Amino acid sequence: MNTNQVNNLDVVVLGAGFSGLYMLHRLREAGFSTRVYEAGDGVGGVWYWNRYPGARCDIESIYYNYSFSEELYQEWNWTSRYPDQPEILSYLNYVADKFDLRRDIQFKTRIIAAHYDEKKNLWNVKLNDGTSVSAKYFISGAGCLSSANLPNFKGLESFKGKWYHTGKWPQEKVDFKGKRVGVIGTGSSGVQAIPVIAKEAGHLTVFQRTPQYTIPARNHLYDPAFIKQTKENFAEIKRLMRETDTGNGLQIRNISALSDSPAKRREIFEKVWEEGGFGLTSSYNDFLINEEANHTVSDFIRSKIKEIVHNPETAAKLLPDYYFGTKRPILDSGYYETYNRENVTLVDVKEAPIIEITPNGLRTIDGEYELDIIVFATGYDGMTGPLFKMDIRGKSGMSLKEKWEEGSMVRTYLGLATSDFPNFFMITGPESPSVLVNMPSAIEQHVEWIIDCLEYLREKGVDAIEPTIEAEEAWSKHCREVAEATLYVKTESWYTGANIAGKPRSFLIYLGGFVHYTQKCNEVAASGYNGFTLS
Numbered sequence: 278m279n280t281n282q283v284n285n286l287d288v289v290v291l292g293a294g295f296s297g298l299y300m301l302h303r304l305r306e307a308g309f310s311t312r313v314y315e316a317g318d319g320v321g322g323v324w325y326w327n328r329y330p331g332a333r334c335d336i337e338s339i340y341y342n343y344s345f346s347e348e349l350y351q352e353w354n355w356t357s358r359y360p361d362q363p364e365i366l367s368y369l370n371y372v373a374d375k376f377d378l379r380r381d382i383q384f385k386t387r388i389i390a391a392h393y394d395e396k397k398n399l400w401n402v403k404l405n406d407g408t409s410v411s412a413k414y415f416i417s418g419a420g421c422l423s424s425a426n427l428p429n430f431k432g433l434e435s436f437k438g439k440w441y442h443t444g445k446w447p448q449e450k451v452d453f454k455g456k457r458v459g460v461i462g463t464g465s466s467g468v469q470a471i472p473v474i475a476k477e478a479g480h481l482t483v484f485q486r487t488p489q490y491t492i493p494a495r496n497h498l499y500d501p502a503f504i505k506q507t508k509e510n511f512a513e514i515k516r517l518m519r520e521t522d523t524g525n526g527l528q529i530r531n532i533s534a535l536s537d538s539p540a541k542r543r544e545i546f547e548k549v550w551e552e553g554g555f556g557l558t559s560s561y562n563d564f565l566i567n568e569e570a571n572h573t574v575s576d577f578i579r580s581k582i583k584e585i586v587h588n589p590e591t592a593a594k595l596l597p598d599y600y601f602g603t604k605r606p607i608l609d610s611g612y613y614e615t616y617n618r619e620n621v622t623l624v625d626v627k628e629a630p631i632i633e634i635t636p637n638g639l640r641t642i643d644g645e646y647e648l649d650i651i652v653f654a655t656g657y658d659g660m661t662g663p664l665f666k667m668d669i670r671g672k673s674g675m676s677l678k679e680k681w682e683e684g685s686m687v688r689t690y691l692g693l694a695t696s697d698f699p700n701f702f703m704i705t706g707p708e709s710p711s712v713l714v715n716m717p718s719a720i721e722q723h724v725e726w727i728i729d730c731l732e733y734l735r736e737k738g739v740d741a742i743e744p745t746i747e748a749e750e751a752w753s754k755h756c757r758e759v760a761e762a763t764l765y766v767k768t769e770s771w772y773t774g775a776n777i778a779g780k781p782r783s784f785l786i787y788l789g790g791f792v793h794y795t796q797k798c799n800e801v802a803a804s805g806y807n808g809f810t811l812s
């Protein structure tokens with residue numbers, strides 16, 4: 278459809294990932310004329326772009342899906358405990374087909390600007406094909422981790438080999454066979470890619486700045502009997518997704534790590550380590566609020582690294598020293614074991630920083646490493662980055678970036694909306710629980726809240742909604758206070774914006790719990806949208 282023909286829509290939605298697809302489905306069901314713009318040439322969002330070797334979700338597949346449609350849940354069969362990227366992409370394509378979503382999605386089209394016109398009470402949305410559309414509501418499904426961070430290394434343009442970022446991986450297979458490969462970064466993406474690349478490459482050099490704690494995933498194929506059972510238990514799965522703090526079936530044991538003897542604790546840690554997955558993170562309830570409790574689990578993982586990695590010097594370089602869990606916990610498949618391979622070298626770039634990329638490889642202060650391929654597993658400008666990629670302007674032409682950079686302070690109400698930007702909503706926006714909950718759970722809760730809100734406004738004949746300054750300042754203050762009471766803020770991570778040079782620091786995720794948060798959102802809706810101005 279030509280975009281010139283779709284002016285004066287009810288809603289423009291950005292992105293056709295988990296958020297945009299469900300938002301579109303619900304908006305259409307509720308009778309709102311809607312158009313989704315998606316930069317990729319297919320659905321999937323992060324799962325469209327993250328095609329790097331080893332890309333896999335670290336939430337168990339039976340929870341990493343939508344719960345709004347029992348029919349969909351009954352129809353889809355996950356094959357393994359942790360779904361890989363192709364399987365998740367197939368699932369989202371299946372969803373798009375089942376609900377006939379593609380006819381309202383314009384692919385290969387990036388939203389470059391969205392300006393609110395106060396006189397007309399419309400959002401003017403500019404697209405990268407030179408056209409524009411207007412709509413009453415603008416909803417971002419840009420996600421939390423869609424703005425790749427490519428560090429500004431000197432000399433990258435001179436590199437004669439090939440280079441890739443994990444978050445913008447090409448569609449065709451990258452051939453590592455016999456090649457000298459360098460991977461920069463050891464977060465979730467690097468930890469997944471490194472063991473797979475190592476098996477194919479001639480030689481792999483890993484450039485590590487911060488060592489990471491990772492836990493074995495112990496992925497395995499699902500037994501069909503297990504899948505049958507989960508389908509029979511759909512109502513319970515849905516409850517676990519929507520009414521628990523993790524949203525992913527994990528129950529945090531309500532007991533302090535310090536209340537057990539060291540022997541008992543070790544026994545529990547060994548058991549959950551053997552089971553694999555995030556059971557370790559939920560084995561006690563105070564890892565993230567009590568330093569001593571955190572030492573118990575951090576020490577345990579360090580002991581495992583020393584056990585697994587044969588070369589003591591390499592093992593020493595791999596030992597993390599931040600509080601476990603304050604960077605995003607990681608699941609791996611043979612990560613530490615990979616350093617026992619003959620064709621893998623670990624370089625500590627905190628000790629010997631990278632100076633530049635050269636035509637033939639990469640130079641640290643210790644010397645040059647010759648490489649044919651460089652993989653940047655260097656992460657994302659999280660939470661605000663995807664929104665700042667566009668020029669979003671609210672009342673009086675004020676840009677979202679200017680607003681949030683003023684006083685180094687993101688300010689939102691419930692992470693859903695921000696004052697001076699009427700009729701603009703963010704799905705899993707900054708200061709909502711987002712990435713600290715199972716993402717499909719967080720997304721469904723936001724989409725359903727937004728749709729209820731739009732229906733309410735339509736019914737009441739309200740033209741515009743935006744948070745009051747008081748409500749958003751109180752919410753942002755509450756978010757900061759909750760974060761300050763935890764160990765999260767003691768660690769530099771993408772959660773705090775510390776991974777991006779010059780980015781204002783603030784904890785961008787709500788840590789008060791998904792259950793409490795959902796309750797608060799429901800109360801706001803039930804009160805007729807307390808904390809919002811309706812006009």
Ligand code: N01
Nearest residue numbers: 333334335428462463464465466467486487605654655656
């Ligand atoms: O990114 P990251 P990611 N020089 O920011 C290093 C989700 N996710 O793409 O820690 C050298 O975690 C950086 O070092 P340091 C998940 O939420 C989920 O891996 O800043 N190194 C770090 O090692 C995750 O948390 C899944 O010192 C540099 C790495 O690059 C989030 O996405 C899979 C550098 C970046 O790690 C992001 O994960 C993948 C520099 N200049 C992602 N700049 C699953 O579901 C950065 N680094 C499994």
